Amino acid sequence: MICLGIESTAHTFGIGIVDDKGKILANVKDVFTTEKGGMIPVEVAKHHRNCYKDVIQKALDVAGIKLEDVGLIAFSQGPGLAPALLVGLDVAKELVKKLNVPVIGVNHCIAHLEIGNLVTGAKDPVLLYASGANTQIIAYEGSKYRIFGETLDMGVGNFIDSFAREMGIGFPGGPKIEKLALKGKNFIELPYVVKGMDVSFSGLLTNLKQKFHSGKFSKEDLCYSMQETVFAMLLEVSERAMAHCNKNELLLGGGVCCNKRLQEMAKKMCQERGSKCFIPENSLLVDNAAMIAWLGITEHKAGVKTELDIKPYQRTDQVEVKWR
Numbered sequence: 001m002i003c004l005g006i007e008s009t010a011h012t013f014g015i016g017i018v019d020d021k022g023k024i025l026a027n028v029k030d031v032f033t034t035e036k037g038g039m040i041p042v043e044v045a046k047h048h049r050n051c052y053k054d055v056i057q058k059a060l061d062v063a064g065i066k067l068e069d070v071g072l073i074a075f076s077q078g079p080g081l082a083p084a085l086l087v088g089l090d091v092a093k094e095l096v097k098k099l100n101v102p103v104i105g106v107n108h109c110i111a112h113l114e115i116g117n118l119v120t121g122a123k124d125p126v127l128l129y130a131s132g133a134n135t136q137i138i139a140y141e142g143s144k145y146r147i148f149g150e151t152l153d154m155g156v157g158n159f160i161d162s163f164a165r166e167m168g169i170g171f172p173g174g175p176k177i178e179k180l181a182l183k184g185k186n187f188i189e190l191p192y193v194v195k196g197m198d199v200s201f202s203g204l205l206t207n208l209k210q211k212f213h214s215g216k217f218s219k220e221d222l223c224y225s226m227q228e229t230v231f232a233m234l235l236e237v238s239e240r241a242m243a244h245c246n247k248n249e250l251l252l253g254g255g256v257c258c259n260k261r262l263q264e265m266a267k268k269m270c271q272e273r274g275s276k277c278f279i280p281e282n283s284l285l286v287d288n289a290a291m292i293a294w295l296g297i298t299e300h301k302a303g304v305k306t307e308l309d310i311k312p313y314q315r316t317d318q319v320e321v322k323w324r
Helices: 041-063 082-099 108-120 156-167 174-181 202-214 219-245 260-273 290-301
Strands: 002-007 012-019 024-031 072-078 103-107 126-130 135-141 144-150 249-253 276-278
Touching: 002 041, 002 082, 002 290, 012 041, 012 082, 012 290, 024 041, 024 290, 041 082, 072 082, 072 108, 072 290, 082 103, 103 108, 103 290, 108 126, 108 135, 108 144, 108 249, 108 290, 126 219, 135 219, 144 219, 156 174, 156 202, 156 219, 174 219, 174 260, 202 219, 219 260, 249 260, 260 276
Parallel strands: 002 072, 072 103, 126 249, 249 276
Antiparallel strands: 002 012, 012 024, 126 135, 135 144
């Protein structure tokens, strides 16, 4: 069976094509970007509607198949921006009408974890899921993927993008901030907010804005200090979850985990614990549709059936995991 997956939770519209053996035949995307400002949901949805046909065709060309070869459609059901999710749902309905094949909606967060397991060989990891809107520490316990720690306010990626926007360097801000941080030389003490197993970024963002506008600190030093502080927060709660769950594998997922400094710190933490650190390639860390297609196949094999709707606020631990 070949599954065509549709990703449209946020800035990325993607089409992934994966077979039931886990071979990724295509993983194509088109990303909404700006030079200034951030994401406006209706503009993101407009972007997705304008590009989806081209992305589908490109994915079919890369995979070397025809649309009629597809036997299953999977789409991101949530969580995400409702206008963007609706585009993915509409595309799924359009394709199902043409092909008359099964369709399944999947959870975007769990898709990050399952594609990570597929490509890295991780067996039972704690997932550090760090993306734009989501920051969660996830592990499988008691028939569900449980959240053992999360942000109390904003996702770490949105936090980073907000700081980038304040500095006027556009969206997405993460890669630009990572480059600036490499030039930072002086560590500036910033609020370190870990509350039990959870983290918080809003106060840190306010503090960074104040320091930036004071003119006393360089962009480079602020970016460097921000990364060191925030990544230490994320890995503290990740390590605590590993100890609590008695697991010896850490898996990274989400676009923020493309950051080389975060990867370096994660590897060092795992090495000191005598644990393993698994990091998928960047194309599978960021929002992508191959992970949607793979989770679609996984759930379909387990007999999971879903409604043709969207769930913008669906939590990871609301999904019953029938395939493990």
